[in-house]
Amino acid sequence: MTTFVLIPGMCHGGWCFHELTEQLRSHGHRAYPLTLTGLSERSHLLHGGVNLDTHIRDVTGVLAAERLQDVVLVGHSYGGMVITGVADRMPGRVSSLVYLDAVVPADGQSMWDLVSDTERQWYLQVTEAGDAVRPLPFFDPRATPHPLACLLQPLRVTGGSAHNRRDVYVYAAGWPASSPFTATYQRLCQDPAWITYALDSGHNLMRDAPQDLLKILLETGEAG
Structure with a gap:
């Protein structure tokens, strides 16, 4: 059994x-599918103080409270920021990181640093309060504004948490326009420490390629 x-x-x-x-x-x-602070059913907790560190603590708190070990952390898109931070803070509890068409940050990098100008223009479309980014029109109706500070705060990591860990990158090759994750995928394809996949899918891999994604996760769990 894998967690x-x-x-x-x-x-x-x-x-x-x-x-x-x-x-x-x-x-x-x-x-364990998690909702981060300030979003969806937790949107009532949105305020200007919610940042990347808040979201990392959301996840480390679950790992600690549920006493989870040998965890496969799966992060979609922005979730790559979060799982990288969690693995750095709790390296002994994480067996694998799986990035689903996601950013792969290094120490000192923010989400703003890692995306294209197109995404940065989206980040400027904030709510009236000025502390959250509006969902794009084609998002699921359940989508809610995202705390802006999460996208601007640089991640701080020691870089010593990847030892004996299995890291996986799943690239969505079916973006209607250029993908902001292409350069990341191409770089990781050349790194023997990573396992990479490319799926003929849009950015929402969970919706567009569910069976292929399930197979990858099952294989990752078995290998761990």
């Missing part, structure tokens, strides 16, 4: 992993 902790991307909640969670559990695994 998967699933972290959504911007504006989304744990609901985006609903079908994937059910499938993982049907294969006998444990799956």
Whole structure:
């Protein structure tokens, strides 16, 4: 049995992993789809102080409270920021990181640093309060504004947490326009420490390539 902790991307909640969670559990695994502070059913907690560190603490808190070990952390898009920070703070509890068409930050980098000008223009479309980014029009109706500070705060990591860890990158090759993650995927393809996949899918891999994604996660869990 493998324990998967699933972290959504911007504006989304744990609901985006609903079908994937059910499938993982049907294969006998444990799956924890998390909603981060200030989003979805936790949107009432949105305020200017919610930042990247808040979201990292959301996840480390679950790992500690549930006494989870040998965890496969799965992060979609912005979730790559979060799982990188969690693995750095609790390296002994994490067996694998799986980045789903996500950023892979280094120490001192923010989400703002790692995306294209197109995404930065989106980040400037803030709510009236000025502390959150509006969901894009084509997002699921359940999407909610994303705390702006999460996208601007640089990640701080020691860089010593990757020893004996299995890291996986799943690239969505079916963006309608250029993907902001292409350069990351191409770089990691050349790194023998990484396992990489490219799926003929849009950015929402959970919706567009559910069976391929499930197979990758099951293989990752077995290898761990």
